[in-house]
Amino acid sequence: METEKKDILRGGQFLVKETNCEDVFTPEDFSEEQQMMRDSVIEFNDRKIIANRERFENKDYAFTEECMREAGEMGFLSVAVPEEYGGMGMGFVSTMLVCDYISSGTGSFSTAFGAHTGIGTMPITLYGTEEQKQKYVPKLASGEWFGAYCLTEPGAGSDANSGKTTAKLSDDGKHYLINGQKMWISNAGFCNMFIVFARIEDDKYITGFIVENNPENGITLGEEEHKLGIRASSTRQVFFNDTKVPVENMLSERGNGFKIAMNALNVGRIKLAAACLDSQRRITTTGVQYANERKQFKTPISEFGAIKSKIAEMATNAYVGESASYRAAKNIEDRIAIRLAEGNSHQEAELKGVEEYAIECSILKVAVSEDVQNCADEGIQIFGGMGFSEDTPMEAAWRDARIARIYEGTNEINRMLSVGMLVKKAMKGHVDLLGPAMAVKDELMGIPSFDIPDYSELFTEEKDMIAKLKKVFLMVAGAAVQKYGQDLEEHQQLMMAASNILIEIYMAESAILRTEKNAKRFGEDKQKEQIAMAKLYLFNAVETVKKNGMEGIISFSEGDEQKMMLMGLKRFTKYTNFPNVVDLRNTIAEKVKAENKYCF
Ligand SMILES: Cc1cc2nc3c(=O)[nH]c(=O)nc-3n(C[C@H](O)[C@H](O)[C@H](O)COP(=O)(O)OP(=O)(O)OC[C@H]3O[C@@H](n4cnc5c(N)ncnc54)[C@H](O)[C@@H]3O)c2cc1C
Numbered sequence: 065m066e067t068e069k070k071d072i073l074r075g076g077q078f079l080v081k082e083t084n085c086e087d088v089f090t091p092e093d094f095s096e097e098q099q100m101m102r103d104s105v106i107e108f109n110d111r112k113i114i115a116n117r118e119r120f121e122n123k124d125y126a127f128t129e130e131c132m133r134e135a136g137e138m139g140f141l142s143v144a145v146p147e148e149y150g151g152m153g154m155g156f157v158s159t160m161l162v163c164d165y166i167s168s169g170t171g172s173f174s175t176a177f178g179a180h181t182g183i184g185t186m187p188i189t190l191y192g193t194e195e196q197k198q199k200y201v202p203k204l205a206s207g208e209w210f211g212a213y214c215l216t217e218p219g220a221g222s223d224a225n226s227g228k229t230t231a232k233l234s235d236d237g238k239h240y241l242i243n244g245q246k247m248w249i250s251n252a253g254f255c256n257m258f259i260v261f262a263r264i265e266d267d268k269y270i271t272g273f274i275v276e277n278n279p280e281n282g283i284t285l286g287e288e289e290h291k292l293g294i295r296a297s298s299t300r301q302v303f304f305n306d307t308k309v310p311v312e313n314m315l316s317e318r319g320n321g322f323k324i325a326m327n328a329l330n331v332g333r334i335k336l337a338a339a340c341l342d343s344q345r346r347i348t349t350t351g352v353q354y355a356n357e358r359k360q361f362k363t364p365i366s367e368f369g370a371i372k373s374k375i376a377e378m379a380t381n382a383y384v385g386e387s388a389s390y391r392a393a394k395n396i397e398d399r400i401a402i403r404l405a406e407g408n409s410h411q412e413a414e415l416k417g418v419e420e421y422a423i424e425c426s427i428l429k430v431a432v433s434e435d436v437q438n439c440a441d442e443g444i445q446i447f448g449g450m451g452f453s454e455d456t457p458m459e460a461a462w463r464d465a466r467i468a469r470i471y472e473g474t475n476e477i478n479r480m481l482s483v484g485m486l487v488k489k490a491m492k493g494h495v496d497l498l499g500p501a502m503a504v505k506d507e508l509m510g511i512p513s514f515d516i517p518d519y520s521e522l523f524t525e526e527k528d529m530i531a532k533l534k535k536v537f538l539m540v541a542g543a544a545v546q547k548y549g550q551d552l553e554e555h556q557q558l559m560m561a562a563s564n565i566l567i568e569i570y571m572a573e574s575a576i577l578r579t580e581k582n583a584k585r586f587g588e589d590k591q592k593e594q595i596a597m598a599k600l601y602l603f604n605a606v607e608t609v610k611k612n613g614m615e616g617i618i619s620f621s622e623g624d625e626q627k628m629m630l631m632g633l634k635r636f637t638k639y640t641n642f643p644n645v646v647d648l649r650n651t652i653a654e655k656v657k658a659e660n661k662y663c664f
Pocket of ligand 1: 179212213214215216220221222223247248249250251291294299467470471472473474475476477556
């Protein structure tokens with residue numbers, strides 16, 4: 065099998081292993097089938113979602129449901145569902161692609177789509193029994209039924225296992241009675257079925273159940289929440305009052321709910337990153353089109369350096385987000401294929417395949433959700449006063465983007481998870497961080513080389529820089545682990561600083577690898593702007609690493625150890641040839657301006 069021959073990185077290993085650019089998947093590698101799928105999603109998004117933007121802003125919940133139904137008819141709800149349950153059974157990359165291009169019209173539809181196809185359906189496809197899958201998944205795949213996911217409660221948000229909802233077995237042992245209050249439930253207003261997490265007796269962990277939405281079975285809904293953004297996404301409280309659920313509707317085993325919830329979220333996180341990509345493309349396009357038209361001081365504002373800088377940074381972040389999201393998606397797809405070839409069931413293969421890259425999923429969720437927010441913010445700025453008006457699309461894009469930093473695990477939780485999971489993997493011996501961390505320590509003790517490296521070939525200096533940034537992470541995180549051991553998790557500000565470094569490494573490396581691969585096959589001259597974007601992103605990343613590295617080092621070390629690490633930080637973030645960032649930004653902006661759209 066082709067996938068077996070390739071050297072596929074394990075989750076988190078990107079930090080300690082070099083990746084060959086030929087081994088990364090890039091958006092330029094989409095198959096013909098994937099491109100066709102993309103075109104049909106774009107057509108749907110343009111015609112149905114974007115053309116009706118104001119209906120979403122006017123809280124037309126029924127219209128969201130109508131769009132979901134049409135998405136079902138067009139097959140978009142079924143891409144990730146195996147064929148035997150009425151789905152298309154497409155690979156992970158294709159499901160990311162659909163999520164990416166269907167999500168940019170409005171956050172309202174994007175949330176409804178994500179909640180249904182992700183957390184509303186996946187727990188059954190991944191953990192359901194054969195009977196449960198046969199009964200529910202085909203209906204969910206076709207859009208005949210819609211799903212919702214009830215984990216959060218008034219007192220249980222980030223601390224998801226602390227919910228008070230209970231499930232009590234009936235005397236005849238035939239069903240559970242569910243009682244409790246769930247909050248912030250997307251799709252609650254129109255769903256036919258809930259995945260509900262509840263606690264049985266004094267169990268340590270919650271249990272998952274499939275609960276059909278029947279108002280005569282003790283299920284009531286709160287009013288629609290009035291929200292900052294995603295205004296036509298139905299979000300309600302759901303109350304369960306002696307709701308009868310047949311015992312055969314338990315998901316997986318008793319006490320397995322927390323695991324189900326977390327694994328569903330891993331998939332949700334990477335798909336949320338995908339869901340923030342096309343928004344950035346569209347915001348950049350709308351921004352540049354306005355900037356090319358709008359004149360001040362008798363000049364199109366796109367001629368001004370201050371605006372060019374924004375356009376360049378917006379396009380760059382979108383490009384980098386794409387690079388990293390599809391790189392990780394293909395790793396997951398390949399890992400699933402390997403597990404299938406080894407004889408795992410589809411369920412097992414998919415679960416383990418995604419779980420393997422949980423670190424990358426968290427990294428992507430944080431990075432891309434923050435990029436889309438910044439992109440929309442700068443989009444408003446390009447529009448000036450008009451950006452603040454409801455009559456232009458920037459205002460809604462900005463409000464809609466805000467939620468991505470909160471749901472699917474807040475960005476604080478995901479930042480800590482990314483580093484926490486990595487440290488755990490190292491402790492279990494799944495990723496060797498100790499060896500490389502010791503090597504960095506030895507290197508710091510030694511005399512630095514004064515040879516002037518040959519950086520004449522494309523990206524040699526940049527790849528060297530990535531290798532050095534990895535050393536910064538190993539140096540800082542390694543010393544912190546040594547100092548605090550298991551208690552590192554108590555030192556959240558250090559975890560956050562470490563995760564900021566980790567995130568930048570993954571994102572910057574992904575952009576460089578994508579561009580290097582493309583420069584090799586399409587020619588450097590055809591990748592001029594992409595090369596500029598990869599270099600610009602790396603420059604910004606180095607600055608972030610410097611700041612966060614410094615913050616960590618001066619906060620937990622002292623004396624000679626501190627001096628040595630500060631010296632290391634300086635050495636590992638030093639450019640031999642600084643990039644001319646103004647030139648880089650101008651190169652990128654001129655291309656976007658000339659094309660009058662995001663064009664990469
Ligand atoms: C529009 C919308 C739709 C949603 N859809 C769904 C849905 O369909 N199903 C569902 O189950 N839930 C849903 N949610 C809930 C969402 O997942 C939670 O809001 C989110 O997990 C955060 O929980 P919380 O709101 O209780 O905030 P809290 O957990 O109270 O967090 C508040 C702040 O404290 C921080 N914090 C919390 N714990 C820690 C910690 N240990 N260390 C450091 N910082 C911490 C958080 O990062 C955050 O900044 C939705 C929420 C919204 C707003």
